[in-house]
Every structure is written in C-alpha cells, then in structure tokens.
Amino acid sequence: MHAIVARQSGGPEVLELAEVDRPTPGPGQLLIKVAATGVNFIETYQRGGMYQVPFPFTPGSEAAGTVEELGEGVENFAVGTRVATAEGTKCYAGYAVLDAAKALPVPDGVDDLTAAALPLQGMTAHYLINSSFKVEPGHTVMTHAGAGGVGLLLIQLLKERGARVITTASSAAKGELARDAGADHVLRYEGFPHHVRELTNGKGVDVVYDGVGRNTFDGSLSCLRTRGTLVLFGAASGAVPPVDPQRLNAGGSLTLTRPSLAHFLLNEQERRWRSAEIFAAAEKGRLLVRIGATYPLAEARRAHEDLEGRRTTGKVLLVP
Numbered sequence: 407m408h409a410i411v412a413r414q415s416g417g418p419e420v421l422e423l424a425e426v427d428r429p430t431p432g433p434g435q436l437l438i439k440v441a442a443t444g445v446n447f448i449e450t451y452q453r454g455g456m457y458q459v460p461f462p463f464t465p466g467s468e469a470a471g472t473v474e475e476l477g478e479g480v481e482n483f484a485v486g487t488r489v490a491t492a493e494g495t496k497c498y499a500g501y502a503v504l505d506a507a508k509a510l511p512v513p514d515g516v517d518d519l520t521a522a523a524l525p526l527q528g529m530t531a532h533y534l535i536n537s538s539f540k541v542e543p544g545h546t547v548m549t550h551a552g553a554g555g556v557g558l559l560l561i562q563l564l565k566e567r568g569a570r571v572i573t574t575a576s577s578a579a580k581g582e583l584a585r586d587a588g589a590d591h592v593l594r595y596e597g598f599p600h601h602v603r604e605l606t607n608g609k610g611v612d613v614v615y616d617g618v619g620r621n622t623f624d625g626s627l628s629c630l631r632t633r634g635t636l637v638l639f640g641a642a643s644g645a646v647p648p649v650d651p652q653r654l655n656a657g658g659s660l661t662l663t664r665p666s667l668a669h670f671l672l673n674e675q676e677r678r679w680r681s682a683e684i685f686a687a688a689e690k691g692r693l694l695v696r697i698g699a700t701y702p703l704a705e706a707r708r709a710h711e712d713l714e715g716r717r718t719t720g721k722v723l724l725v726p
C-alpha cells in the first residue's frame with residue numbers, strides 16, 4: 407500500500423510517498439481501508455521537530471474508512487462498517503490500524519469526507535467550549551483564526567450556545583467565511599486587543615480561545631475581563647515563550663490553561679459524548695463542515711505547505 411513517510415524531521419519536503427506493507431490488526435484492533443485522512447496542525451509540529459516523534463514517521467491521527475479486518479476479540483464492529491477516529495496513528499496511508507475502543511461509528515447521514523473532517527477538530531471545539539471553559543449564553547468570546555478548521559466549527563458551536571463571538575482572520579475572504587459561520591465581529595490581527603476593548607465597552611471578554619500562539623498570546627491576555635480565562639490550545643505561529651505568573655495577577659486574576667484533546671477523551675463515555683454530539687449536529691445540518699481543500703495522498707507535502715502558509719480554510723483532507 408502507499409503511505410507517507412518522513413525519514414527525518416524537517417520542512418514539508420521530508421514527506422515522501424512510499425510503498426510499505428499493509429499493517430495487520432492486533433488484539434482489540436481494526437484494519438480500515440482509508441477513505442480520507444484529516445490533516446491537522448499537530449502533524450506539522452511532529453514533522454518539524456517541535457513535538458518529539460520517532461523517525462521514520464508516518465503522520466496521521468484522523469481518518470475515516472471502512473472496516474476491512476477485525477483483530478482478535480473485537481466484537482462491537484463488523485467488516486464493512488464505516489468508522490472514523492481522531493486517535494489513530496499512521497493515517498497518511500491507504501490502510502490504517504485503529505484501536506477498536508477509539509473507533510467512532512459514522513452515522514448513515516454523514517459522508518466519508520465529512521466523517522474524516524470532523525472528529526479531531528470537532529471534538530476539540532466541543533471540549534474547548536464545554537470542558538476547558540464552560541461557555542454560557544450571554545458570554546462574550548474571542549477566538550482566533552476564525553476561518554480555520556477549528557475556528558469555523560468553534561464559531562458555529564459558540565453561536566448555538568448563545569455567546570457573542572469576536573474572531574480574527576488575516577484576509578477579507580477569510581473574514582467573510584467566519585462571518586458566514588456566525589461570527590458577530592471579525593477583526594484583523596493588528597491591534598486586536600484595542601478593538602476588543604472597544605467592542606466590550608472597556609470590559610474585555612470572558613474567554614479567549616487561542617490556537618495561534620506566539621504572535622497572539624500577549625494580546626489575548628490583554629483583552630480578557632477581570633478573572634477571564636485564556637485557553638491556549640495551539641501554536642500555529644510558533645510556541646509561546648515561558649510566562650511569568652505575575653502577568654496573570656497584573657491582568658486581573660486571570661486563568662491560563664493549555665489543554666490537549668487526548669486529556670478530554672479519557673474514557674469511552676467521554677469519547678462517545680463528544681463524538682455523538684458533533685456527528686449528530688453535522689448530520690442534522692446544524693454544524694456545517696467546510697472542506698476547504700482535498701489533496702491526493704501523494705501531495706501531503708503541498709497540504710502541509712498550504713496549511714503552514716495560511717493558504718487553507720476549513721478542513722484539509724488527503725485522499726488515498
């Protein structure tokens with residue numbers, strides 16, 4: 407089968423198409439024929455060396471496909487069932503092995519591309535607004551990169567919750583997408599803390615969701631209300647340098663948290679809760695999943711170049 411292999415860390419050019427053996431499912435695992443693979447920012451951190459992974463490395467934790475083979479002891483899935491996951495490994499490939507416990511059944515009304523697009527960014531948006539900071543109707547929320555994969559989903563879930571949403575986007579076209587998703591105010595990054603103060607009559611917002619990281623971190627802290635919360639959940643512009651806790655005191659007894667999806671999928675119950683809610687929202691048309699770009703598997707390099715180059719919107723997929 408074909409798979410993408412990086413033999414060392416580096417830029418997108420280390421992602422090469424290779425011919426490798428099809429994996430075999432072990433006990434409690436499934437082999438799936440991949441219909442589509444989700445491209446996520448974490449794979450750029452792994453490829454580039456910000457997150458440590460063993461090389462040679464095949465990226466990919468998100469995919470949807472059809473069960474092709476069952477490992478020993480798997481009882482709750484059958485060959486031919488459509489599944490998806492946000493917690494796979496080596497999914498930049500034609501086939502992938504998943505732990506059955508981490509496989510999500512795909513509802514009939516959700517197509518394969520949407521099923522591959524939704525798990526990781528959808529469950530992230532879900533835990534951010536329910537568990538990192540519980541958003542209530544009437545809250546004012548700032549979220550960055552509103553036209554991105556997580557951004558477009560977050561905006562829709564926040565509006566459904568009854569929050570007022572302020573977001574950032576780097577171009578008019580991206581701003582339009584964020585507005586269409588429901589954002590009340592779309593700002594450029596330049597001077598955003600000042601504009602947030604103006605929009606909130608000087609008070610600041612209840613929470614900022616910041617997946618941009620280094621370039622926005624200080625500004626995000628400075629647009630919070632007294633006792634507001636900064637949820638730093640990514641580093642699209644680079645890692646945030648160490649922070650002096652006194653900064654949180656000076657900003658008004660602020661809370662800072664740096665969550666990761668894995669810690670919000672601790673057991674089957676939690677995984678089913680989040681995945682069932684986001685899949686149901688997509689199936690019923692309450693959550694629109696924008697697939698901004700689909701690349702052949704062989705073009706994983708270009709997918710990473712475009713994602714890191716800010717040329718994508720919504721979800722980026724690879725199709726084997």
Ligand SMILES: NC(=O)c1ccc[n+]([C@@H]2O[C@H](COP(=O)([O-])OP(=O)(O)OC[C@H]3O[C@@H](n4cnc5c(N)ncnc54)[C@H](OP(=O)(O)O)[C@@H]3O)[C@@H](O)[C@H]2O)c1
Pocket residue numbers: 445446447448526527530551552553554555556557574575576577580617618621639640641642643644665666667668713714715716717718719720
């Ligand atoms: N902690 C978790 O559990 C978790 C889970 C999933 C994703 N994440 C994080 O969430 C963030 C968004 O992920 P995503 O997959 O949905 O990506 P994305 O938002 O579709 O793409 C990243 C966006 O960030 C913005 N950006 C701002 N400065 C940038 C820079 N210097 N370089 C590149 N992009 C920049 C760009 O939008 P503009 O051009 O509009 O600025 C870009 O399109 C990432 O940081 C990712 O690591 C975290």
